Amino acid sequence: MDFEGFAKVDFEEALEPSAFDDGPTLPDRQHLVVVGNGMAGCRAIEELIARDAGRYRVTIFGAEPHVNYNRIMLSPVLAGEKTFDEIVINGHDWYADHGIELIAGDPVETIDRAAKTVTARSGRSVGYDKLLLATGSDPFIIPVPGKDLPGVITFRDMNDVDQMLAAAEAGRAKGGGAAVVIGGGLLGLEAAHGLSLRGMKVTVIHLAKTLMERQLDESAGWLLKTALEARGQVILTEANTAEIVGDWRVEGVRLADGTLIPASLVVMAVGIRPATALARTAGLEVGRGIKVDDHMVTSDPDVLAVGECVEHDGQVYGLVAPLWDMCRSLANGLVDRHSGYRGSVTSTKLKVSGIDVFSAGDFAGGDGAEDIVLRDASRGIYKRVVVRDDRIVGAVLYGDTADGSWYFDLLKKGEDVSAIRDVLIFGQAFASGGGQADPKAAVAALSDDAEICGCNGVTKGKVCQSIVDGATSLDAVRSTCKASASCGSCTGLVEQLLSITLGEDYGGERTVKTMCKCTSFGHDDVRREIVAQAMRSIPEVMQKLHWSTPDGCSSCRPALNYYLLCALPGDYKDDQQSRFVNERMHANIQKDGTYSVVPRMWGGLTSPRELRAIADVVEKFNAPMVKVTGGQRLDIFGIRKEDLPAVWADLNAAGMVSGHAYGKSLRTVKTCVGSEWCRFGTQDSTGLGVKIERMTWGSWMPHKFKIAVSGCPRNCAEATIKDFGIVCVDSGYELHVGGNGGIKVRATDLLCKVATEEEAMEVCAAFVQLYREQARYLERTAPWIERVGTDHIKSSLLDDPEAIPTLAARFRSSQRFMQDDPWEKRVTGEDAHLHQPLLVAAQ
Amino acid sequence: MQDWLDIGTLADIPVQGARTLTLDGTPIAVFRTVDDHVFALVDRCPHKGGPLSQGIVHGHAVACPLHNWRIALASGRAQGDDHGCTPTLTVRRDGERILLAHPLPLADAA
Ligand SMILES: Cc1cc2nc3c(=O)[nH]c(=O)nc-3n(C[C@H](O)[C@H](O)[C@H](O)COP(=O)(O)OP(=O)(O)OC[C@H]3O[C@@H](n4cnc5c(N)ncnc54)[C@H](O)[C@@H]3O)c2cc1C
Ligand code: SF4
Ligand code: FES
Numbered sequence: 011m012d013f014e015g016f017a018k019v020d021f022e023e024a025l026e027p028s029a030f031d032d033g034p035t036l037p038d039r040q041h042l043v044v045v046g047n048g049m050a051g052c053r054a055i056e057e058l059i060a061r062d063a064g065r066y067r068v069t070i071f072g073a074e075p076h077v078n079y080n081r082i083m084l085s086p087v088l089a090g091e092k093t094f095d096e097i098v099i100n101g102h103d104w105y106a107d108h109g110i111e112l113i114a115g116d117p118v119e120t121i122d123r124a125a126k127t128v129t130a131r132s133g134r135s136v137g138y139d140k141l142l143l144a145t146g147s148d149p150f151i152i153p154v155p156g157k158d159l160p161g162v163i164t165f166r167d168m169n170d171v172d173q174m175l176a177a178a179e180a181g182r183a184k185g186g187g188a189a190v191v192i193g194g195g196l197l198g199l200e201a202a203h204g205l206s207l208r209g210m211k212v213t214v215i216h217l218a219k220t221l222m223e224r225q226l227d228e229s230a231g232w233l234l235k236t237a238l239e240a241r242g243q244v245i246l247t248e249a250n251t252a253e254i255v256g257d258w259r260v261e262g263v264r265l266a267d268g269t270l271i272p273a274s275l276v277v278m279a280v281g282i283r284p285a286t287a288l289a290r291t292a293g294l295e296v297g298r299g300i301k302v303d304d305h306m307v308t309s310d311p312d313v314l315a316v317g318e319c320v321e322h323d324g325q326v327y328g329l330v331a332p333l334w335d336m337c338r339s340l341a342n343g344l345v346d347r348h349s350g351y352r353g354s355v356t357s358t359k360l361k362v363s364g365i366d367v368f369s370a371g372d373f374a375g376g377d378g379a380e381d382i383v384l385r386d387a388s389r390g391i392y393k394r395v396v397v398r399d400d401r402i403v404g405a406v407l408y409g410d411t412a413d414g415s416w417y418f419d420l421l422k423k424g425e426d427v428s429a430i431r432d433v434l435i436f437g438q439a440f441a442s443g444g445g446q447a448d449p450k451a452a453v454a455a456l457s458d459d460a461e462i463c464g465c466n467g468v469t470k471g472k473v474c475q476s477i478v479d480g481a482t483s484l485d486a487v488r489s490t491c492k493a494s495a496s497c498g499s500c501t502g503l504v505e506q507l508l509s510i511t512l513g514e515d516y517g518g519e520r521t522v523k524t525m526c527k528c529t530s531f532g533h534d535d536v537r538r539e540i541v542a543q544a545m546r547s548i549p550e551v552m553q554k555l556h557w558s559t560p561d562g563c564s565s566c567r568p569a570l571n572y573y574l575l576c577a578l579p580g581d582y583k584d585d586q587q588s589r590f591v592n593e594r595m596h597a598n599i600q601k602d603g604t605y606s607v608v609p610r611m612w613g614g615l616t617s618p619r620e621l622r623a624i625a626d627v628v629e630k631f632n633a634p635m636v637k638v639t640g641g642q643r644l645d646i647f648g649i650r651k652e653d654l655p656a657v658w659a660d661l662n663a664a665g666m667v668s669g670h671a672y673g674k675s676l677r678t679v680k681t682c683v684g685s686e687w688c689r690f691g692t693q694d695s696t697g698l699g700v701k702i703e704r705m706t707w708g709s710w711m712p713h714k715f716k717i718a719v720s721g722c723p724r725n726c727a728e729a730t731i732k733d734f735g736i737v738c739v740d741s742g743y744e745l746h747v748g749g750n751g752g753i754k755v756r757a758t759d760l761l762c763k764v765a766t767e768e769e770a771m772e773v774c775a776a777f778v779q780l781y782r783e784q785a786r787y788l789e790r791t792a793p794w795i796e797r798v799g800t801d802h803i804k805s806s807l808l809d810d811p812e813a814i815p816t817l818a819a820r821f822r823s824s825q826r827f828m829q830d831d832p833w834e835k836r837v838t839g840e841d842a843h844l845h846q847p848l849l850v851a852a853q
Numbered sequence: 854m855q856d857w858l859d860i861g862t863l864a865d866i867p868v869q870g871a872r873t874l875t876l877d878g879t880p881i882a883v884f885r886t887v888d889d890h891v892f893a894l895v896d897r898c899p900h901k902g903g904p905l906s907q908g909i910v911h912g913h914a915v916a917c918p919l920h921n922w923r924i925a926l927a928s929g930r931a932q933g934d935d936h937g938c939t940p941t942l943t944v945r946r947d948g949e950r951i952l953l954a955h956p957l958p959l960a961d962a963a
Binding site for chain 2: 217218219223224227228298379381559560561562563564567568586587588590591592594595599601602603843844847848
């Protein structure tokens with residue numbers, strides 16, 4: 011639906027000139043009084059005139075001192091793309107021509123339903139036969155300190171636009187003003203866009219995780235954010251406004267986390283609520299909006315209501331399309347025709363020039379709902395169509411919205427799309443053109459100029475030519491014409507061209523196992539691309555690598571989160587919801603849903619204070635069991651989720667930190683007693699174990715990771731079945747890798763021998779980093795080494811003298827960001843809600 | 854008679870996450886999906902009773918934290934080759950508020 015294509019209806023033709031020659035005073039005509047000179051109020055009158063121009067004498071009250079204008083075009087006015095005159099829907103002529111009396115700038119304050127009169131602020135009182143309420147909505151003001159300061163405005167009417175323009179002007183005089191827009195929804199973003207075009211430095215503060223979360227999914231929201239940031243706006247998501255500061259007028263906004271953003275203008279665009287005060291005091295039935303029936307009649311048969319101020323069948327609307335439907339039904343009712351309003355499905359479009367966003371319908375999937383997703387990273391396009399029972403139920407389009415109205419139409423009509431299911435996502439031209447339902451036929455039908463590979467600008471003609479010239483495999487195509495050689499998203503198309511061109515001769519060959527069903531990339535491809543393109547967040551990866559689902563699955567998301575943190579430890583955006591429960595809760599979930607907690611004991615050492623703290627926790631929280639783990643730590647079982655923060659607080663108080671026994675991370679460094687006590691010990695294995703644990707704790711890994719240090723070849727710490735094992739000998743340290751004591755026991759391979767503790771630690775850090783950077787998520791060191799070969803590990807670390815220092819440096823740099831105790835953060839209240847029930851049920 | 858129980862606002866539930874509550878002694882998980890739909894299920898996996906609220910939410914499904922069964926949030930049914938069903942509860946949104954049908958229509962719970 012294109013709201014911009016809003017056209018003034020030409021009613022003149024439909025009208026008998028004599029119908030209004032009689033003027034508004036004709037006594038036998040009923041008097042219709044309208045409260046609200048906005049979109050719905052005037053449209054209702056237009057519809058009425060079109061049906062029966064002479065039926066009513068009309069008086070319209072408007073709070074604003076203007077004629078009827080197109081409110082949705084305020085955004086282009088703010089952006090300087092339109093003037094006020096250009097957005098007037100009905101000018102003074104219209105009112106005059108139809109004998110409508112307009113009382114503008116005088117809001118109605120009371121309704122006397124018994125006497126059938128309305129009284130406006132000026133004291134003017136008018137009697138009515140029928141009253142139509144079209145009062146629209148009031149913007150919602152968040153109740154923070156400073157909300158009433160001058161300079162804090164909403165975005166609703168022409169007056170607000172004038173204030174924004176004045177602020178921009180004043181800012182310009184001082185060399186650039188700053189504005190904060192609270193709310194990253196449709197309205198807020200349009201305000202931000204306009205203000206930044208007017209030269210202001212704009213920061214958008216948005217409470218939710220992604221922009222326009224009501225209309226867009228995470229992927230589209232991410233694209234939108236990226237595009238707006240590229241235009242110089244600062245977008246803060248998950249940001250909560252605490253206060254608006256300023257002495258006598260606005261000086262800035264303070265967020266809940268303490269950040270202060272200076273601003274001379276604050277626009278609140280956090281939502282609207284139906285303007286029902288007038289109706290309520292008049293004793294009409296009001297729910298969320300003024301309650302109306304299918305003909306827009308309120309609980310009083312002589313009072314009608316239409317527009318954003320109403321509630322129909324439990325629904326309230328905040329867009330114009332439903333108003334048109336309502337106005338039609340209202341007018342039909344007023345002239346005694348019957349076709350009632352049945353509610354509307356809505357769609358939205360963002361009016362920010364150069365950024366195309368469209369969303370329609372509902373994404374409630376449920377059983378049988380399928381997402382069809384198309385991502386084209388090189389063109390910045392994201393499309394998602396939700397289909398249930400062969401019918402479209404929702405659509406989100408970003409970047410290319412040309413097919414929005416087509417999808418919306420199919421959606422509204424509830425058409426069966428099974429026949430075009432496979433090509434639906436490519437849009438109308440494709441689905442109704444030569445494509446038919448067979449994607450291969452669709453590719454065959456493409457013209458030779460059609461672009462196959464967006465990254466390298468390779469056309470279908472060129473791909474086919476290189477196939478004909480002998481490139482009969484995917485790799486050959488990649489190396490000859492470059493198609494599919496960059497982001498790889500066109501691989502499917504290239505394969506189809508191979509099979510179309512070669513027929514039977516092409517057997518298909520892509521043997522890379524994909525990460526999961528959400529992508530056609532394998533783990534290694536994904537990692538390589540993350541590093542190459544310096545990607546920072548999961549939505550970014552999903553967009554750039556063309557994920558086929560909106561938010562991935564439980565296989566790919568944890569992997570992506572890990573790959574990102576490994577690639578850009580200081581810079582990536584962690585996603586808690588993509589971590590397994592253990593990592594989210596910083597404790598181990600057990601089969602009965604309780605948790606177990608393992609505090610760190612460095613190198614397996616402990617003290618009376620620590621033991622006492624553990625004993626106290628066990629008693630205080632009735633933990634049914636404490637157990638010594640295989641890694642020489644104490645595991646406290648049976649802790650309830652609600653009690654976790656208190657348990658951690660007590661353990662932290664005794665100086666203990668999280669043992670990360672729950673994570674894909676460094677678990678423990680097991681030690682023996684070594685030269686300190688043991689008569690065989692050759693080196694201080696305990697001391698070295700403690701040092702190594704201090705170096706490696708907190709590091710996230712592809713899988714769990716265990717280290718051990720034994721003081722002599724008797725190997726009491728079982729170092730040869732650990733991921734990294736050190737066996738001390740007289741002349742130094744033997745370093746072993748790739749051991750596993752789990753399902754499939756594997757003894758370590760000897761990596762090398764070094765002379766000093768420092769060297770042992772350096773190699774340990776380098777090996778850990780190599781594993782972190784190269785193994786696939788959920789692949790322990792043993793299968794990894796068996797997959798890539800011990801020689802590969804050895805040569806990666808030992809052939810180049812720079813390799814170990816470089817890898818170790820990368821590890822240490824990553825540790826600067828990772829070595830903090832997650833328990834401590836939670837104890838101070840972070841994410842406290844994750845531990846509390848939503849509602850402590852009274853019953 | 855069926856009532857609607859107000860259990861909080863949309864903002865109380867993390868996106869792609871869940872919050873829990875206990876109703877008539879039954880643990881309930883209330884999920885919020887990436888596109889802001891809210892679903893409520895008994896917080897027990899049909900497999901071995903895993904707390905679904907602690908799983909990874911993706912699309913309109915959740916992966917159980919214990920053995921990774923995938924449960925459809927709308928129907929409570931296990932997906933793929935697994936069989937079993939978790940009772941669902943009727944949830945309604947009223948603006949930002951989340952309402953849960955009460956008492957629980959769990960009699961037919963499988
Ligand atoms: C900046 C902006 C951009 C928008 N963009 C879009 C868009 O792209 N697409 C879309 O579908 N919708 C958009 N909307 C929403 C759309 O404008 C509204 O849905 C529509 O205007 C609602 O029509 P209405 O007649 O119910 O209310 P309004 O158009 O708000 O009209 C209500 C009128 O009643 C007046 N009034 C209130 N109380 C009284 C009283 N007591 N006495 C006299 N007068 C009174 C008000 O001053 C107002 O003029 C946008 C809104 C804004 C503010
Ligand atoms: S590994 Fe050697 S040094 Fe360590 S405890 Fe056993 S025998 Fe003693
Ligand atoms: S208990 Fe849920 S998958 Fe096993």
